[in-house]
Amino acid sequence: MLQNFSIIRERLSNYVVVPDRKFLTDSGASAEEESISQKVRQYWADETVSNAQKLKGFNLDISGFDPRNTTNRELREIGSVLVGLGIIDYGTSGWLSGIDIEFDAQGNEIGLNNPVDMYDYFERQLTFLSGCITEGRSFANDTLTKLKTVMSVTQALDERAKRPPPRALVNIRA
Known part of the structure; x- marks a missing residue:
């Protein structure tokens, strides 16, 4: 885990902002x-x-990626690459690849290849968390902050998947 944090620290070294406490959550991790x-x-x-x-x-070809019709296996692969590059942390990767995940009686993940609609999942979670925030449940604000991060990552991936691939610097047909 610390290896990923050193990559993130290096990647975000030029991103200088005053830390906003609304992005601080109670994860149980070290300070x-x-x-x-x-x-x-x-x-x-x-x-x-x-x-x-x-x-x-992030140079992975995700041209066929569709957040409305993907699988947790595909999300896990994308998340692993994002973590390896320091684009996201392990926690965000876990959220990204845990969309509507199912478990068997022994706690093993099943259905990793089942289709999932990320936007539908986000909508359901936002509705649930809004109710929890209204009821004053303390976990809801932390969870909402993490969910919004995954939503931002998903939107960026969706945007990237729809972009045409960059043109090559060398014309191999000439």
Whole structure:
């Protein structure tokens, strides 16, 4: 886990902002780890940074990616690459690849290849969390902050998947 944080720290070294406490959650991690995760969440919420910049260095071909029809296996693969590049932290990757995940009686994950609609999942979770916030349940604000980060990552991936691939620098047909 610390390896990912050193990559994130390096990647976000030029992203200098005053830490906003609304992105601080109670994860149980060390203060240093939580501050890095807080910065990741704040970075993904920052609308002054383009999605293309946030995904800089992410060269996986996701041209067929559709958040309305994907699988947890596909999300897990994308999340692993994003973590490896320091684009997201492990917690965000877990949220990304745990959309409507099912478990058997022994607690093993099943249905990793079942289709999932991420936007439908987000809508259901937002409705649930809104009710919990209204009722004053303390976990809901932390969960909402993490969910919004995953929503931002998903929107960036969706945008990236719909973009035409970059033109090659060399014309191999000439």
